[in-house]
Amino acid sequence: MAAADPIWVHGELAPDGSLAKISxxxxxxxxxxxxxxxxxxxxxxxxxxxxxxxxDLARFVPRVLAVTEPATADHAAGAIVGQRLAALMERxxxxxxxxxxxxxxxxxxxxxxxLAGWGVLVNAVGVTWDDGPIxxxxxxxxxxxxxxxxxxxxxxxxxxxxxxxxxxxxxxxxVEPTTVDGDLALPQVRIVDRVEAAGVAAPIEEARIxxxxxxGVGGPDGFKIVDELAxxxxxxxGATRAAVDSGWIPYAQQIGQTGKxxxxxxxxxxxxxxxIQHKVGMQTASTIVAVNRDPDAPIAEFADVIxxxxxxxxxxxxxxxxxxxxx
Amino acid sequence: xxxxxxxxxxxxxxSGGERLRPDNWRLDRAAVPAxxxxxxxxxxxxALKLTEAHGGDVTLVSMADPGAxxxxxxxxxxxxxxxxxxxxxxxxxxxxxxxxxxxAATLQGMEYDLVLAGADTSDGGAGIVPAxxxxxxxxxxxxxxxxxxxxxxxxxxxxxxxxxxGYEVLEAPMPALVVATQALGEPRYPSLKGIMAARSKTLExxxxxxxxxxxxxxxxxxxxxxAATSAVLGSEAPPPxxxxxxxxxxxxxxxRQVVEFLAERRII
Numbered sequence: 001m002a003a004a005d006p007i008w009v010h011g012e013l014a015p016d017g018s019l020a021k022i023s024x025x026x027x028x029x030x031x032x033x034x035x036x037x038x039x040x041x042x043x044x045x046x047x048x049x050x051x052x053x054x055x056d057l058a059r060f061v062p063r064v065l066a067v068t069e070p071a072t073a074d075h076a077a078g079a080i081v082g083q084r085l086a087a088l089m090e091r092x093x094x095x096x097x098x099x100x101x102x103x104x105x106x107x108x109x110x111x112x113x114x115l116a117g118w119g120v121l122v123n124a125v126g127v128t129w130d131d132g133p134i135x136x137x138x139x140x141x142x143x144x145x146x147x148x149x150x151x152x153x154x155x156x157x158x159x160x161x162x163x164x165x166x167x168x169x170x171x172x173x174x175v176e177p178t179t180v181d182g183d184l185a186l187p188q189v190r191i192v193d194r195v196e197a198a199g200v201a202a203p204i205e206e207a208r209i210x211x212x213x214x215x216g217v218g219g220p221d222g223f224k225i226v227d228e229l230a231x232x233x234x235x236x237x238g239a240t241r242a243a244v245d246s247g248w249i250p251y252a253q254q255i256g257q258t259g260k261x262x263x264x265x266x267x268x269x270x271x272x273x274x275x276i277q278h279k280v281g282m283q284t285a286s287t288i289v290a291v292n293r294d295p296d297a298p299i300a301e302f303a304d305v306i307x308x309x310x311x312x313x314x315x316x317x318x319x320x321x322x323x324x325x326x327x
Numbered sequence: 328x329x330x331x332x333x334x335x336x337x338x339x340x341x342s343g344g345e346r347l348r349p350d351n352w353r354l355d356r357a358a359v360p361a362x363x364x365x366x367x368x369x370x371x372x373x374a375l376k377l378t379e380a381h382g383g384d385v386t387l388v389s390m391a392d393p394g395a396x397x398x399x400x401x402x403x404x405x406x407x408x409x410x411x412x413x414x415x416x417x418x419x420x421x422x423x424x425x426x427x428x429x430x431a432a433t434l435q436g437m438e439y440d441l442v443l444a445g446a447d448t449s450d451g452g453a454g455i456v457p458a459x460x461x462x463x464x465x466x467x468x469x470x471x472x473x474x475x476x477x478x479x480x481x482x483x484x485x486x487x488x489x490x491x492x493g494y495e496v497l498e499a500p501m502p503a504l505v506v507a508t509q510a511l512g513e514p515r516y517p518s519l520k521g522i523m524a525a526r527s528k529t530l531e532x533x534x535x536x537x538x539x540x541x542x543x544x545x546x547x548x549x550x551x552x553x554a555a556t557s558a559v560l561g562s563e564a565p566p567p568x569x570x571x572x573x574x575x576x577x578x579x580x581x582x583r584q585v586v587e588f589l590a591e592r593r594i595i
Contacts, residue, residue, distance in 0.1 A: 110458025119556020122453040140345040146562040187467040193496035203491040251510040258509040317582035
């Protein structure tokens with residue numbers, strides 16, 4: 001009976017093998033949609049060692065399918081997990097698949113969409129239920145909000161980080177190991193090496209607080225105060241393209257049109273003018289606080305608070321005030 | 328090396344004029360000047376550098392509206408040798424799945440060592456088309472590249488794929504599809520010579536019938552606006568932000584006020 005077909009949520013792995021933060025949020029959303037629509041909710045984890053993440057995911061949804069797929073240990077995951085997931089969907093017939101809208105979720109959604117011929121609603125910033133998911137998206141860098149639905153009774157939704165707070169279910173669910181038969185027809189891409197950058201702990205898209213530096217920070221040394229403020233606030237460090245192009249900070253930390261799109265609770269912008277290419281990456285932050293020397297900088301038009309002055313005086317004062325408050 | 332770069336004309340973000348047509352909720356392309364999608368320019372720059380180092384040439388492939396040739400000429404002026412534009416009234420309003428099928432079908436008849444695509448577009452922002460194209464064509468898929476190092480003699484390519492904690496070095500046989508990021512390097516400006524040369528370069532236009540032939544990934548599949556898998560129900564401007572509070576006090580007092588504000592909002 002089509003009306004009862006379940007909602008599936010993909011459990012993405014964090015680098016340490018636990019469940020990625022984005023998946024705790026997407027799973028919470030899936031559970032809420034299941035309650036609203038009277039649908040069962042099923043989590044799926046497909047990995048070389050799926051157990052840890054599968055048990056994490058079972059804190060959020062009543063039933064989790066865990067597939068052990070050794071190939072992902074030393075091969076790029078997107079195509080492999082996508083093929084296994086598409087085969088599992090063919091067998092179990094879910095109605096909807098929810099995934100995170102980060103790099104891993106996008107790779108996966110692209111593969112599954114192409115294999116299953118399913119449509120995808122992307123970058124959801126809100127999802128409600130009306131005989132199927134009703135998806136709100138922020139388009140043109142936050143200039144417009146659109147509401148869409150799938151035209152079929154099935155499809156994929158990719159969900160942005162930080163659109164919902166993760167909340168475990170009242171009672172933990174069960175983990176069912178299962179297998180998916182069949183060849184992996186798509187070519188496998190070998191991982192020949194893994195290189196860790198120093199001091200990067202989590203994807204910047206998932207951070208609740210971001211302290212970002214722009215051209216006004218002046219150089220790599222200037223980022224020390226950005227780092228310290230981020231640490232004091234328990235947040236992540238971001239940057240503008242100008243700072244990245246100058247080699248002051250890695251590209252992975254860049255926010256904006258050709259970098260990451262973020263939606264933190266607090267965006268603290270230091271020496272950032274707020275040019276449109278940066279604005280589109282951060283303007284949906286709940287609270288924006290800017291420190292800038294120029295009262296006419298574009299960021300003065302969309303920040304909640306702007307402190308006018310020299311960031312090398314204000315940022316250390318802010319650090320002191322935060323540390324005083326923390327005791 | 329023969330490299331195909333997927334490019335998309337998008338509304339110029341800097342114009343600030345992007346809007347949807349109220350009659351069908353599609354992008355109002357007449358309202359905004361088009362530019363080459365920024366992430367596609369990084370892909371094109373990387374492709375040009377690779378052909379400069381290893382020989383060969385770069386071909387552009389795009390599915391876009393009939394006004395796209397002007398934008399494509401700008402990409403040709405950067406140094407691509409030729410281009411193929413798939414344009415068809417029936418394709419207006421295509422979703423990502425339809426775009427994926429059409430691009431895969433267009434690539435199927437071509438010969439290449441690498442296909443390069445930008446990580447996402449500044450208009451749709453889905454970031455799922457490259458993975459889908461690789462899937463339909465059975466190509467190795469190497470995403471989020473910060474470095475692309477082909478070994479033409481061995482017939483393989485290595486890519487540094489950006490991860491949250493650093494990068495992975497991926498290796499696959501060619502032909503392969505690689506997703507380009509800004510980390511590959513600043514795109515060049517077209518030279519005057521390049522702009523002049525672009526005028527006489529071949530820009531082939533194909534219709535849906537030309538690409539959706541028997542055996543192609545688009546043959547028999549639902550395509551274009553009529554087959555869209557999603558429907559826009561409405562669109563509105565987000566609620567305006569409250570007026571900006573401006574603090575001009577000396578550093579210590581300014582810092583005290585900011586911390587107080589953050590505490591009021593329960594951020595700290």
